[in-house]
Amino acid sequence: MRIWGKLIGAGIGFMMGKWFGALLGLYLGHRFIDARRQRRPNPFFHTTFAVMGHMAKSTGQVTQQDIALASALMDQLGLRGDARIIAQQAFSDGKSADYPLRQRLKQLGLALRFRRDLAQMFVEIQIQVALADGEVQAPEMRLLEIIAHELGFNQEQLAQMLARQKGGQHGQQTGMNMADACQILGVDEADDLRTIKRAYRKLMSQHHPDKLASQGLPPEMAQVAQEKSQQIQSAWEFVRANKGE
Structure with missing residues (x-):
């Protein structure tokens, strides 16, 4: 293998x-x-x-x-x-x-x-x-x-995780673009900004250090979650800047 x-x-x-x-x-x-x-x-x-x-x-x-x-x-x-x-x-x-x-x-x-x-x-x-x-x-x-x-x-959720990971990987290798940012956020490029913002907020909630801390996890886990939330934040800021809020 x-x-x-x-x-x-x-x-x-x-x-x-x-x-x-x-x-x-x-x-x-x-x-x-x-x-x-x-x-x-x-x-x-x-x-x-x-x-x-x-x-x-x-x-x-x-x-x-x-x-x-x-x-x-x-x-x-x-x-x-x-x-x-x-x-x-x-x-x-x-x-x-x-x-x-x-x-x-x-x-x-x-x-x-x-x-x-x-x-x-x-x-x-x-x-x-x-x-x-x-x-x-x-x-x-x-x-x-x-x-x-x-x-x-489920399979749909797995597909979403795969797409987000591919978007993040490609964005790191070549620089962020709209396709990568939307993949990270799990949205379509054609979605309106309100829809994308909801997806962004959901992902931030899932990876937010404070939420993990509230579940009784040690402070170090917050740092781990921060890495993911920063990627999500960067994707959102790219989309917002290019779609114009």
């Missing part, structure tokens, strides 16, 4: 270095994933790497190069000691043909049942992995559909 090669080829720092890396770093360093205090790893952290491993296996044989590149990603995320061992084991677990994908996703969904925004972040992380080479292969798409379904998202 070429997934880790795709990650390196696209640039781990670019694709994973901001809110994604910060998110995993948060779960690594905060109360959720303290290997010395917990006998079991946090399901979000463990399942993130396990599903990555499962995706790596989904389109072919995992090679030694895949493993080496997975290690490079762990280096990029600063995983050391117990945390690195946990991540490596999770990735290995996910590669197994009998990895209980749906069962693990159901468990994660239960843990995140009152944290839908975090469930959405999990899906968005896996979308970033699948899109690392600019396209989602058929086995990866099937896997994303399973992930989304088990975490309570």
Whole structure:
């Protein structure tokens, strides 16, 4: 499977270095994933790497190069000691043909049942992995559909997340344009400004640091959400400036 090669080829720092890396770093360093205090790893952290491993296996044989590149990603995320061992084991677990994908996703969904925004972040992380080479292969798409379904998202919502991620990725690579901005906001270019503004406000609510803090999340999560909200804000400002409010 070429997934880790795709990650390196696209640039781990670019694709994973901001809110994604910060998110995993948060779960690594905060109360959720303290290997010395917990006998079991946090399901979000463990399942993130396990599903990555499962995706790596989904389109072919995992090679030694895949493993080496997975290690490079762990280096990029600063995983050391117990945390690195946990991540490596999770990735290995996910590669197994009998990895209980749906069962693990159901468990994660239960843990995140009152944290839908975090469930959405999990899906968005896996979308970033699948899109690392600019396209989602058929086995990866099937896997994303399973992930989304088990975490309570329908196909339309998954398609919207995919479109937003593609828009954000393209905007970062080439500079923001109207098509990218509208993709990020999940709207059509033909929509009027009032419709776009409603979509913008909804997305900002989903990713707003204050909302996450009100759900009992640690302050670091607000910083993670800020990365996403800044992208949404930039898209809205671009649309507003070009459509003229």
